[in-house]
Amino acid sequence: MVARIVKDSYPGHTLSRPADWRQPFIFCCPHSGRDYPRKLLGLSPLPLETLRRSEDAYVDQLIPQMAQDLVPVLGASFPRLFVDVNRSPRELDPLLFSGPLDDASESRSNRVVAGFGVIPKLAADGRQIYPSRLPSSEAKSRLKHCYRPYHKALGGLIEEARRRFPSVLVVDWHSMPSSAGSSGRLPDIVLGDLHGASCTEEQASLWEDAFRAEDFTVTRNAPYAGGYVAAHYGRPADRVGVLQIEINRSLYMDERRVARGRDFAAFAARIENVIDRVLMLNAPAAVAAE
Template sequence: MVARIVKQNYPSHVVERPSSWRHPYLFCCPHAGRDYPRRLLSMSPLPLETLRRSEDAYVDQLIPSFAKELVPTVHAHFPRLFVDVNRSPRELDPGLFSGQVDPGPLTRSSRVVAGFGVIPKLAADGRSIYGSRLPSSEAKSRLKQCFHPYHDDVSALAEEARERFGRVLIVDWHSMPSSAGGQQKLADIVLGDLFGASCSEEDTGLWEDAFMREGFKVARNQPYAGGFVASNYGKPREGIGVLQIEINRGLYMNERRVARNAGFQTTARRIEQVVDRVLLASAPGAIAAE
């Protein structure tokens, strides 16, 4: 599926609830959105094909369809460079906006400094997304219309799962470049659990084993340990864990063209086996609630 240019100023997200929620999981896909508001394109001097390289393109299509019949999924339709829901709402770069963005304190994290805050300033190739500063009202509107509704649903579903199963693991699906800095090749899969802080070792180990059994080369936390979703929701002692899964784009897509390649179907089938193995292990009676 190619990107869509839409008339709506603030694209939304979609929640798919299973007919029978039988497993203590919530699948989220925050960065694969490809609905580009027409007004966004009018604000940027960059062509759409350049903007699209910021996407975790097609990751939503790698989540097996059968899994959506067993666990709920939350998928952002707005693109990551429009609003990044894996950042704190306080990670705003005041230099991107004209006027005061918010009366409260902002978080000047390394991600904001690098140009990749909750409303990114830079595209994936390091070029400026916008030709001029945005009005401060734009930040407020994007957070109100896109960021907060997405997280309201994630929070509600996570709490519902905890009440239903006694525990829940939010699986945050992402993709990553095939190499770091264009040189160092990365693993096939990187599992991020904030070095053990966002979910239990049992959860990380279960997914790690399932990926390795399908022949994937797996790394933990390097170079991606987790973002806002992991740090904000990951409280394994309280029954809510978060595992961030990064899939190497070289396995399934042409990174330059942002198009699925010949390996897409094979990668999708392998991930289907991974998810099937994990869900079997967490079927009612297979594991005890923490």
């Protein structure tokens, strides 16, 4: 499915739950939403194709049915440049809004200063999304109808998993550009664990080994160590880990056209092999915990 232009001013999220949740994982796709509200397109002079380059496009379609039968999968339907759920709700840019904001106490974070707060000011190519300031009521509405329901769903899944399993890992699926400016081409996969703070070494290594077994090049934490989800929910001492997975977009899509590549199905099969390997290796521990 490509992007949709929807009448709903504030699209929500999707949650796929298995009939029998047997593995201690929660899969999330926070940045692959492609339901674009008509009001957003009316506010921005940028064409839809330009706006879509901010997406982690089609990452949700890489999650195989096999995984959805075993673990819950949560995904944002709204695009990340409408609301970015991998940011703090306080990362609001006062210069983007007219009128007072309820709480913009993190308005000087590096992400806000760069133009990519919880409600981004810039598109992926650095252009202004909006030609003028938005009313502050718009920030409140987007947080109320998009941001908070997503995090309520995620928080609920985490608490349920803690009751079911000895520990849980939130796997936050993302994609990244194929290159990072002067740094050149990025690896196939970047795993972010906030330099060991958001999950255990055992959890991170399980996924790293599975990607390497499928002949992916893998690095950790550079240039993406993890965002708000990893920092807010990753508490290994409390049996909750978060691992951010960044996939190089050039492996499965046409970055310029924001279209699935000709080899999308073959690449999705490789991701399925990775997930299958992780779930199989983890199966004895999951069964023992029941």
